[in-house]
Amino acid sequence: MQAQQVPTKSSAVADTTIPSAALVQPAELVRMLHGSEKPLILQVGSHVLYAEAHIPGSEYVGATGTSAGLQSLRERVSSLRKDQFIVLYCGCCPWGHCPNIRPAYEQLHALGFTQVKALYLADNFGTDWAGKGYPVAKGR
Numbered sequence: 381m382q383a384q385q386v387p388t389k390s391s392a393v394a395d396t397t398i399p400s401a402a403l404v405q406p407a408e409l410v411r412m413l414h415g416s417e418k419p420l421i422l423q424v425g426s427h428v429l430y431a432e433a434h435i436p437g438s439e440y441v442g443a444t445g446t447s448a449g450l451q452s453l454r455e456r457v458s459s460l461r462k463d464q465f466i467v468l469y470c471g472c473c474p475w476g477h478c479p480n481i482r483p484a485y486e487q488l489h490a491l492g493f494t495q496v497k498a499l500y501l502a503d504n505f506g507t508d509w510a511g512k513g514y515p516v517a518k519g520r
Contacts, residue, residue, distance in 0.1 A: 398485050403500040404467055406509055413437070413515070417465065419497070424453065424484040425470035433510050435469065436517040445479030450487050457491065465495040471505025 404412075412419055413436075421438035423430050430440040441456050442449030457466070466488060470480040481498050488496045501508040510516045 397482060398498050402485070402497050404497045405500055406512065406514055409435075409467060409499055410514055412467075419465040419467040420460070421467045421469065421499075422453070422456065422484070423470065424449065424468050424480045425472040425478075429472060429505065431518070431520055433505065433516045433518055435509070436515050438469070438517075440520075441484075443480050444484035444487065449480070450483060453484055453487055454491065457488065457493065460493075462492045463494050465497075466493060467497045467499055469499035469501065469505070471499075471501040471509065473504055475500065475502050 409419075409421075418437070421435055423434055423438050423440045424442070424444040426443055427440055430438075434440070439456070442452035444450050444453055457464070460466075468481060468484045468488075470478050470484075472478060472480065475481075485496060485498055
């Protein structure tokens with residue numbers, strides 16, 4: 381069965397193989413942050429963007445569109461249980477053009493992780509998270 385693709389706001393088909401069932405909308409993640417079962421949130425994009433603004437409690441692991449970023453991701457998750465609930469996000473650019481989300485998602489699945497989701501940010505972090513008033517932290 382082929383993974384569903386999510387259209388961007390411009391109605392173009394997104395260049396991603398992440399199944400729609402594995403996507404988390406921003407409002408849903410905010411609810412999770414206030415719930416009893418909080419996910420491990422990993423930012424897999426630019427360190428500059430992470431330092432400017434990121435989801436409180438999230439961890440920066442590196443731009444996973446690069447081999448160094450994927451290695452950093454592997455190191456970060458090496459001691460975790462395979463059923464650890466993980467939410468990935470980037471937000472560097474429009475969803476269909478993001479070079480980081482798909483490699484991170486695929487890497488975690490290849491490592492045997494079973495509870496991996498990706499935060500769907502249609503345009504970018506500034507517009508789809510910070511611009512909508514969701515919580516933001518700054519700094520490293």
